[in-house]
Amino acid sequence: MEEAKDQFAIRCDGLTRKFGGFTAVDKLSLRVRKGELFGFLGPNGAGKTTTINMLTTLLRPTEGTAKVAGYDLMDQGEFVRSRIGVVPQSFALFEELTPVENLWYLGELYEMDRQTVAKRTDDLLKIVTLYDKKDVQSGTFSGGMKQRLSVAAGLLHSPQILFMDEPTTGLDPQSRIALRELTQTLNQTGITVIYTTHDMDEADKLCERIAIMDHGKLKALGTSAELKEIAGHSHKIELQIERCDDRLLEELKRMTGAISATYEDKMVELRVKKLKHDMVHELSDYLHRRNIEVDNFRITEPSLEEVFIKVTKKELRD
Ligand SMILES: Nc1ncnc2c1ncn2[C@@H]1O[C@H](COP(=O)(O)OP(=O)(O)OP(=O)(O)O)[C@@H](O)[C@H]1O
Ligand SMILES: [Mg+2]
Structure with missing residues (x-):
């Protein structure tokens, strides 16, 4: 299939997810430009992860439509999945495997050729500064190291869009800074980043535009300066x-x-x-x-x- 042409990395219209009678995400409509570092800011339970799960095809929307990387979320899920990477809120790799083994395993899942996986693994582990730990069991890693390994895993198949769900929550200040810098570096190479956080200061420092969510609803959207005008x-x-x-x-x-x-x-x-x-x-x-x-x-x-x-x-x- 031809590469979808869309000036937006994400466009969603009326995206809604209900769990029984409870609406976790309520008629979310927004556009994320290609190459943007875009933040979803909201307190616990705001609907950030539910939004990410829908946009990454893990969860079916109850209503609404969305295009991710130019492909329809509902009808072209496979194309969406091949163009996105995800760093989930909690560590989802194998603790008993080393970084190299984890990435090799993922490469098999993506059906990537082994030479490409080996090359990408080397490159990515260097970028996330885990190269010297490449053969150490990842279960022994600190929170920051695990998150950096998750970033490498999310990038293995060279996605256009990287979704990062509260990547710095629970990390110490140094690890937070390191992860934010890594995010910025990745974004500068052209990857669109969707970043969720409940930390206002972090959203302010890091994100080009911020969507403020609360109770599943989009409350405000703009650059940090534009949002401050609202105040x-x-x-x-x-x-x-x-x-x-x-x-x-x-x-x-x-x-x-x-x-x-x-x-x-x-x-x-x-x-x-x-x-x-x-x-x-x-x-x-x-x-x-x-x-x-x-x-x-x-x-x-x-x-x-x-x-x-x-x-x-x-x-x-x-
Ligand atoms: N599978 C589910 N079944 C029922 N309710 C759910 C389910 N998943 C999420 N919810 C509810 O939907 C709301 C939004 O949850 P979500 O995980 O998207 O919030 P969040 O913004 O990611 O919060 P956090 O900052 O705590 O990660 C919450 O009230 C949550 O309890
Ligand atoms: Mg969440």
Whole structure:
């Protein structure tokens, strides 16, 4: 069959999965461009894995349609499977086998020729920095090493799209960083990456665009900057001041670009639309003029957490 031509790696329309009367994924519609590093961000139970399982043909959608790598999910599952790789949420390789043996076994499953498997195994184990452990039983590996081996396994048949389901959950900070860097390196070689996480900071740092999911629904979609616009305010300026009167708060609110000013626990919180140099000057001039002493001063960038709370209208649960 000819290679399907589609500018999108993934397009899904109204994708829905029900388990009995419970809707785990509810009318999901979105496009992922080829070559994107695309994130699904959501708390436990949001429907991330169910979405991944549908897009990788492991689970049949109850309703809706999707094309993955240009092929129809329902009618061309085999073509989809040959063009995607999966790093599942939990380790799915044989603990008693070495990396080389695991990849060899997978190569047999994919019916790849043995020379290609041997070459890919060498190359991939070098990329995921496990080459010196290639003949060690993978059951003895740390969480980070197991995840890197899973990445190598997911890439064995040279897929166009790699699905990674919470790959850094449970890893120590160093292993998280290593895995994120690996993901970016892979993405730079042209592989489309679909990455799920419940870590806002991770989604923010890593993903080009992020889909925020909650209770099976797509709540917001965009680049990190676009999502932060949704939160409606950009920066937070905090000033620790011993005493604050209404006049001070009123005057701060009237400053250029200010959205709101509040005072609590000896802390003035000033919200501004977009932080500019002039604002900081204006603020410090004003405080100086009025002889107001500031004990501490902090500027915080907007965070995805604020966006999340805004779009889901609740506190975080994880
Ligand atoms: N096979 C199943 N049968 C019944 N309910 C299921 C099944 N699989 C998932 N669910 C339910 O669907 C919802 C979404 O689950 P899913 O695993 O997709 O969430 P997730 O976003 O991947 O969460 P996590 O961050 O915990 O991995 C959950 O409420 C879950 O209990
Ligand atoms: Mg999951």
